[in-house]
Amino acid sequence: MANPVVPSSGVLTPLGLDAVRLDPGFWGDRRTLDQDVIIGHCLEWMDKLGWIGNFRSEPRRGREFADSEVYKLLEAMAWTGDRRFDELAATVVAAQEPDGYLNTRWSGDRYRDFEWGHELYCAGHLIQAGVARWRTAGEHPLTDAVRLAADQVCRRFMEGHEVCGHPEIEMALVELYRLTGAERYLEMARRFVERRGRPALADIELGRAYFQDDVPVRRAAAFGGHAVRAMYLACGAVDVAVETRDAELLAAIEAQWEHTVARRTHLTGGMGSRHTGESFGEDFELPPDRAYAETCAGIGSVMLAHRLLLATGRSRYADQAERTLYNLVAASPALDGRSFFYANPLHVRTPGRVAEDVSPRAESASRAPWFQVSCCPTNLARTFASLPAYVATATPGGIQIHHPTACEISHDGLTVRVETLYPWSGSVAVRVLEAPADPRHVSLRLPPWAAGAPHPGDTVSRGPEDLTPVRRGSALVFGERVWAPGEVVAAELPMEARWVRPDPRVDAVRGCVAVERGPLVYCAESPRDEVRLAEVVVDLSRPPAERTGDELRSGAAGDAPAHDGPPHDGVVRVEVRASRRPEGDNGRPYAEAGDTPREEELTLRLVPYHRWGNHGPATMRVWLPAG
């Protein structure tokens, strides 16, 4: 099955790229952008910077983990069947040492620095690339190299107490076990997970919590430390738990996930509150301006949620994956696919600079085409390439659509086309193209904002009587019945823009509200800070008003055209009433209350957060002070 995660057991069975084909739409357009632009963009930059040349024994360039970017790109190429795969894979394979070791930075000086060397991290990405190739197009010189590399890791590390400062190898080894059935890979992964936090690594300045080595995995209360490391380790732990039937370990990760989502996760799904250590903060430490919310941590969070969904069937995991995909992962690349956010703050006070070269750091307020630590672009490349794998799952009785997006799904004789403009529209139609003779169900996840209070139009059926869906838990279920080609079932999710308030313990956004519509978080964006966002206070007495892209484009709303974008992005903007309260300077930012400032009424236009920053330097805020 062409899916990055194929557990041997679990409540839900994944459907792979061979079962789900994306049509043009929010998700399909991103996969197309990946195939047409992002993959090539990454290839060009890594060629130019010598990261590919490293495999040809050219003078070593880039950071110690640069190899992993090449592997993530190979993985992206494998998922998309990119014709450049063979040449790049051949370059990589040629650099492998006879015993299977493969690392362009540490060759000849292996395994001296587990804290920062990233050797097993790189090996993990190599393995994932090989697995992707194997599952999409069968064995290949790269898959041979991957087995050799994994065997070398097992020989070297099966005994002892060493782990890598950056988790990643764990989930890679489990997947290789799933593919090959070789138990040693699973056992090696299990040991890497169990060794952590005893501790196994040195007490660095950032503390052992940085690499999740402060406490054993199954005893942690929440995710902490470096957010990407935390997500990757949790993915590996879930994989190990599922394959070893370790219910305690799975329950531990679920509890950590619950704690983290309830107290340490930004509205966008972003994880990691601190630039220092690129790390989680304390509970309720969720600053919008200094949110790090690294793109890769968001991708890791989606990977983890997907694993937990498969293992447990709880739609809560798909809810969070949706939030993160639409509001964090989708926000990182520019609309043209040629520059990327590394950090994804929810508030930008000062318009950023447009970076045109390699950024030496994780900028917050502007995208860059490449980074010295460039994990995010290639991570997006492989994630967009494998998006079909996240759409739907199967059980013996039918299929479950977790993410409504235009696509065709085939499983076990049932083929349906999902027709929707989601997330712009809440209408989701499922058209049966091919059907087996036995009864099946088709279900659609109801996001929390649609499944909460009863809502007019919440669960409208447009089909004949017996096609009316049944609400079961957090899903709308059609069937179980025998389907006929041509039949259409439909649901209408309520898409009105709504206010969202923070828990009072989130100190950093006290007194503010945000706006969401469907799965999208909105934000105010002000190019060159022309509308001074520091002085705006929104009026909660009137609900947010919607303006569709069509209205905007037609000029009917007396406005400039909406942001351009892929043709199927019928962007919906939102407007709220607000006032501007200009503040003077009184010499200190703290004072007794002064004169009430003059107020000006204004209409504040909000755009989907994932689209901000595509029109030059701007200020931005998701959380809006409320009067």
Added chain:
Amino acid sequence: MANPVVPSSGVLTPLGLDAVRLDPGFWGDRRTLDQDVIIGHCLEWMDKLGWIGNFRSEPRRGREFADSEVYKLLEAMAWTGDRRFDELAATVVAAQEPDGYLNTRWSGDRYRDFEWGHELYCAGHLIQAGVARWRTAGEHPLTDAVRLAADQVCRRFMEGHEVCGHPEIEMALVELYRLTGAERYLEMARRFVERRGRPALADIELGRAYFQDDVPVRRAAAFGGHAVRAMYLACGAVDVAVETRDAELLAAIEAQWEHTVARRTHLTGGMGSRHTGESFGEDFELPPDRAYAETCAGIGSVMLAHRLLLATGRSRYADQAERTLYNLVAASPALDGRSFFYANPLHVRTPGRVAEDVSPRAESASRAPWFQVSCCPTNLARTFASLPAYVATATPGGIQIHHPTACEISHDGLTVRVETLYPWSGSVAVRVLEAPADPRHVSLRLPPWAAGAPHPGDTVSRGPEDLTPVRRGSALVFGERVWAPGEVVAAELPMEARWVRPDPRVDAVRGCVAVERGPLVYCAESPRDEVRLAEVVVDLSRPPAERTGDELRSGAAGDAPAHDGPPHDGVVRVEVRASRRPEGDNGRPYAEAGDTPREEELTLRLVPYHRWGNHGPATMRVWLPAG
């Protein structure tokens, strides 16, 4: 004159340690603690860790800038006449190379790394130690070594474009010029200031702004980057400006100071909002929880304000020095002088751990006896040692008391004793002990909270008619008149506790208030978080109520004794009415408004911020959500 800063011109002339003698009281007790405990504590740790042994060619230990800690301790010993000075100084002097170069880390490998080497930074602290010795007790082998070292720096760096990644040498060289009259030291300092920002250093990951090399000093709009570096550079720039009569440069620093105090400075006077790069943030980026507010940045801010006060006579600089001394510098050491805060946040959610050994990092929630980067303890040692230098200044017509604290001041035939329990009491009496035959004035700075709106008892005089002070600008002026020994003049500053509100642009504390009383910022401290500070909302309808230490000690208030402390610390606590609103967990920290939580009324006890963290692990907050 025994003062760290002796400009050749300026509106006010400093008074040195030879003119101001501290009596027991808030300031005097801290100087005594320094002499009795802190200096010895630093000496012990540096001996134990080998930082002193480095000068004896023992295997090199500690960070690349460890020498500077020894120099700061020598400076502290010089200001206090510590008998251990000679031995330590001899150890240092013996390590000097024949041409004057002295650095235990880079000997034999000089000047290879201007970004991180800290060689000129260390040389600057060596020079300051020598200047302190020279001004308090005359020439010494160390002062010879200092001239030799400074001459070596001038020979090596007078031409070229190099600067040190950490400013410090600039102000040291100017002071050596002031002491010796050797113009080359001033010229070298001037060139170091002017070279910066052209740029002179490499573009590191944190950016050149980290070491103020992004823009020339006189063109910056605000202080930015690493806060300690910014303060030290600004000190050097003011010193250069004063000695070269460079009005443009002085005006530039004044403008940067105004911008920074108005938009980038915490209520405690703390500077530096970010842990990343230990740096200033953007305007109004002032998070209470992640405030870095390094102790050394506070000390640097006091040093800068002192220089600007001398140059311009503006009491605004003394106001800020007072805020910073009472609420940041005084907060760093534990009451016993044996452990220190490095970072000084205004909100601590999770009780810290008690550190008993060298801390590898700048903890936020607990003091440590020593740090791997241990700049703060020795900086406190030299600052407390030189506190008398900050109390008062002179002009030809009299003396100006900027900081009321129990002390005796002698200048030009006039000797007065300042009698006060400030900051606990607002009564300040000035008793004349000795007087010249010609008329003089004595003035007392009125802090903004005392000088603002007319206030009953604001300017009460207790003396005969002609001793009634006159308000002139932001000072109360007694005289100008011929004084007689035994005469007493007095003022009463209004000390009622008051609410303070943040500028609405300080997003991080929107909806909160703080409490101040006199110069002190107060905070709620909850040992082991017994009063759950995340759930408390204060009631602004009733003013904060005061409880003095006497009341608390006598048990009259039905309460446990106040925090213990030096005998002259008649600690005043403050109580505010509040309610507790317990919050549940709803699975996400953002939601539609739920049930109104049950409320419990409670009295929230506040303590002066500078005393927090002396009673074991605790949560703490300065900014209190208001209902």
